Amino acid sequence: MTKYKLEYLWLDGYTPVPNIRGKTQIKEFDSFPTLEQLPLWGFDGSSTKQAEGGSSDCVLKPVSLFPDSQRKNGIIVMCEVMMPDLTPHPSNMRATILDDPGAWFGFEQEYFFYRNGRPIGFPESGYPAPQGPYYTGVGYSNVGDMARKIVEEHLDICLDAGINHEGINAEVAKGQWEFQIFGKGSKKAADEMWVARYLLQRLTEKYGVDIEYHCKPLGNTDWNGSGMHANFSTTYLREVGGKEYFEKLMKAFADTREDHIAVYGPDNHLRLTGLHETASIHSFSYGVADRGASIRVPHSFVNNNYRGYLEDRRPNSQGDPYQIASRILKTVASVPTA
Numbered sequence: 148m149t150k151y152k153l154e155y156l157w158l159d160g161y162t163p164v165p166n167i168r169g170k171t172q173i174k175e176f177d178s179f180p181t182l183e184q185l186p187l188w189g190f191d192g193s194s195t196k197q198a199e200g201g202s203s204d205c206v207l208k209p210v211s212l213f214p215d216s217q218r219k220n221g222i223i224v225m226c227e228v229m230m231p232d233l234t235p236h237p238s239n240m241r242a243t244i245l246d247d248p249g250a251w252f253g254f255e256q257e258y259f260f261y262r263n264g265r266p267i268g269f270p271e272s273g274y275p276a277p278q279g280p281y282y283t284g285v286g287y288s289n290v291g292d293m294a295r296k297i298v299e300e301h302l303d304i305c306l307d308a309g310i311n312h313e314g315i316n317a318e319v320a321k322g323q324w325e326f327q328i329f330g331k332g333s334k335k336a337a338d339e340m341w342v343a344r345y346l347l348q349r350l351t352e353k354y355g356v357d358i359e360y361h362c363k364p365l366g367n368t369d370w371n372g373s374g375m376h377a378n379f380s381t382t383y384l385r386e387v388g389g390k391e392y393f394e395k396l397m398k399a400f401a402d403t404r405e406d407h408i409a410v411y412g413p414d415n416h417l418r419l420t421g422l423h424e425t426a427s428i429h430s431f432s433y434g435v436a437d438r439g440a441s442i443r444v445p446h447s448f449v450n451n452n453y454r455g456y457l458e459d460r461r462p463n464s465q466g467d468p469y470q471i472a473s474r475i476l477k478t479v480a481s482v483p484t485a
């Protein structure tokens with residue numbers, strides 16, 4: 148028997164953006180356990196905005212597990228929060244995602260490394276040299292002496308965990324980076340994004356660095372904001388598609404614009420200004436290879452008779468991938484596939 152360290156993770160009840168929480172329990176298993184072998188657990192919901200003091204127990208239901216290479220015999224256990232009767236807790240947004248193994252998502256997470264209230268590499272007062280060389284840049288004056296070490300370590304930890312991490316790039320602002328996660332199945336990429344965020348925050352503790360997920364941390368300036376573009380496809384979109392279906396789908400997105408914006412992350416009006424390769428928050432648009440549109444339609448999609456994936460560019464870096472996936476699939480499901 149081996150004593151495994153099980154780190155149960157869940158999302159708390161804070162709005163508009165939940166925080167990831169975690170606690171460890173030790174359990175013995177003959178070998179690396181399966182999901183079915185992992186017990187339900189509980190926590191004090193009155194400390195996480197998920198219950199009143201009187202009857203404060205919430206239930207943690209394991210939904211996916213990941214080897215944790217940073218801990219001896221460590222396992223990360225992603226959980227849904229349930230009521231004591233095992234129905235989903237109101238804060239449990241994962242439970243609202245339609246089950247669809249044919250739905251694929253790719254999220255592009257942008258974020259800043261922060262220390263002492265400013266991006267790493269920013270001087271104590273004022274600004275560094277203007278944006279330009281930082282995006283996909285190399286060299287100390289562009290990326291400093293710490294960020295690359297962190298993103299490389301994070302990549303390895305994610306790959307060790309079996310997370311389908313797809314890539315990294317330095318972003319437009321100094322101290323800003325991106326990674327991408329892709330998953331097949333309506334909940335997979337979102338689960339892995341939350342675990343990847345957790346791993347990044349945990350990793351940077353030892354560097355004395357925080358991850359700033361806010362979509363416009365440098366306020367109303369030309370400094371780049373952070374998005375989390377949501378690339379999506381369904382079996383029908385990949386295999387059947389067609390211009391007529393595509394146009395109906397875009398109409399459904401236009402009609403539900405406000406419902407989408409509501410879950411695409413807070414303060415998005417600061418970012419979706421219509422400038423800097425962003426759409427305006429006040430209108431819905433789509434365009435081929437158009438990085439200023441709400442939804443970018445890849446060339447390959449049009450060339451393949453309107454089949455493939457689409458990129459919703461509006462979700463921001465602080466958005467909850469569960470709520471984003473849930474909303475996109477609801478809108479897609481509202482369009483009849485003839």
Ligand code: ADP
Nearest residue numbers: 251252253254255327328329378379380455456
């Ligand atoms: P860009 O920065 O040019 O927008 P990235 O390479 O950063 O592009 O991100 C593209 C994303 O699209 C990746 O996360 C990728 O996994 C995702 N993607 C590619 N094909 C599909 C597909 N068929 N369905 C859903 N997402 C997809």
Ligand code: MN
Nearest residue numbers: 255325327376
């Ligand atoms: Mn990208």
Ligand code: MN
Nearest residue numbers: 255257318325
């Ligand atoms: Mn980017």
Ligand code: MN
Nearest residue numbers: 255376458460
């Ligand atoms: Mn993109």
